[in-house]
Amino acid sequence: MWKLKGENISKSFGGVTALKEVNFGIKEGEIVGLIGPNGAGKTTLFNVVAGVYRPDKGSIYLDDENVTNLNSHQLCRKGIARTFQIPRPFPELTCLENIMVSIIGREEKIHNSNEKLKEAKKFLKFVDLDNYGNILAKNLNLIQKKRLEVARALATNPKIMLLDEVFAGLNNTEIRDAVKLIERMKNEFEITQFWIEHVMGVIMEIAERIIVLDNGEKISEGKPIEVARDPKVIEAYLGDTDV
Ligand SMILES: Nc1ncnc2c1ncn2[C@@H]1O[C@H](COP(=O)(O)OP(=O)(O)OP(=O)(O)O)[C@@H](O)[C@H]1O
Ligand SMILES: [Mg+2]
Numbered sequence: 335m336w337k338l339k340g341e342n343i344s345k346s347f348g349g350v351t352a353l354k355e356v357n358f359g360i361k362e363g364e365i366v367g368l369i370g371p372n373g374a375g376k377t378t379l380f381n382v383v384a385g386v387y388r389p390d391k392g393s394i395y396l397d398d399e400n401v402t403n404l405n406s407h408q409l410c411r412k413g414i415a416r417t418f419q420i421p422r423p424f425p426e427l428t429c430l431e432n433i434m435v436s437i438i439g440r441e442e443k444i445h446n447s448n449e450k451l452k453e454a455k456k457f458l459k460f461v462d463l464d465n466y467g468n469i470l471a472k473n474l475n476l477i478q479k480k481r482l483e484v485a486r487a488l489a490t491n492p493k494i495m496l497l498d499e500v501f502a503g504l505n506n507t508e509i510r511d512a513v514k515l516i517e518r519m520k521n522e523f524e525i526t527q528f529w530i531e532h533v534m535g536v537i538m539e540i541a542e543r544i545i546v547l548d549n550g551e552k553i554s555e556g557k558p559i560e561v562a563r564d565p566k567v568i569e570a571y572l573g574d575t576d577v
Pocket of ligand 2: 376377378419
C-alpha cells in the first residue's frame with residue numbers, strides 16, 4: 335500500500351505543459367528522490383501534491399484517501415509538510431518564533447507554553463541552529479535559512495516531508511552534514527521523505543528509489559544504480575549543461 339500516491343497528474347501553465355500524466359507512489363518510511371533537468375516539472379509536482387496548485391487532471395491519495403481537492407493548510411494538518419526551493423521563513427520573526435508558528439498550527443495542540451518552547455528548541459537543535467534562537471530569520475545566511483526551513487516543516491509533525499533542493503549550493507562538508515540530517519530525520523522522526531535534487535550525486539547515495547522527470551513526463555524510476563544507467567536518463571541530463 336502506498337503512503338502517498340499520484341495518478342495521471344497533469345498540469346499546464348498557459349501553453350507550457352509542466353506535468354503530463356505523471357504516476358508515482360511512495361511507501362511509508364521510504365526516502366524517494368525526484369530528479370530531472372531544469373524545468374522538468376519537479377517543483378510543480380510538489381506544488382500539486384502540497385495543494386498549492388490543483389492538477390488539471392489526475393488524483394492524489396494520502397493513505398488511500400483522495401486529497402486532490404484539499405488546500406495546503408488542510409494537507410499540512412493531514413501530515414504533508416514541504417520546504418521551498420527558495421526559503422520562505424517569516425523574516426521579521428526570530429528562528430524560535432518561526433518554529434513556534436508551525437507548532438501552534440498543529441492539529442493536536444500543546445497548551446502549556448513551556449512545553450511549546452521546549453518543543454520548538456528541540457527542532458532548532460535538530461538542525462544545529464541552537465545558538466540562533468533569538469536571531470531574526472532575515473539575518474541568517476542561505477544555508478541557515480534552509481536549515482530553518484527544514485525545522486519549520488518538521489515542527490508541523492508531518493508524516494511526509496517534501497524537500498525541494500534543500501541542500502543545493504552546499505560544499506562537500508556541508509553535503510555530508512546534510513546527508514546525516516536526512517538520515518536522522520528518518521531514524522528519529524520516522525518520516526517518509528520525497529526529496530528533489532537537481533544535481534544527481536548525493537541523492538543517489540541515500541534515496542532508496544528515484545523517480546526521474548524530463549519535460550513534465552516520468553522517464554525513469556527505480557533503484558539509484560538502475561536509474562543512473564538508464565540511457566533515457568543519461569540523454570536527458572546530457573542536454574543539461576548545469577549538472
Ligand atoms: N507558476 C508558473 N507559471 C508559469 N509557468 C510555470 C509556473 N511554475 C512552473 N512553470 C513552468 O513549468 C515548467 C516546470 O517548472 P518547475 O519549476 O516545476 O521545474 P523544476 O523541475 O522544479 O526545475 P528546477 O530544477 O529549475 O527547479 C517550467 O517550464 C516552468 O517555467
Ligand atoms: Mg524546482
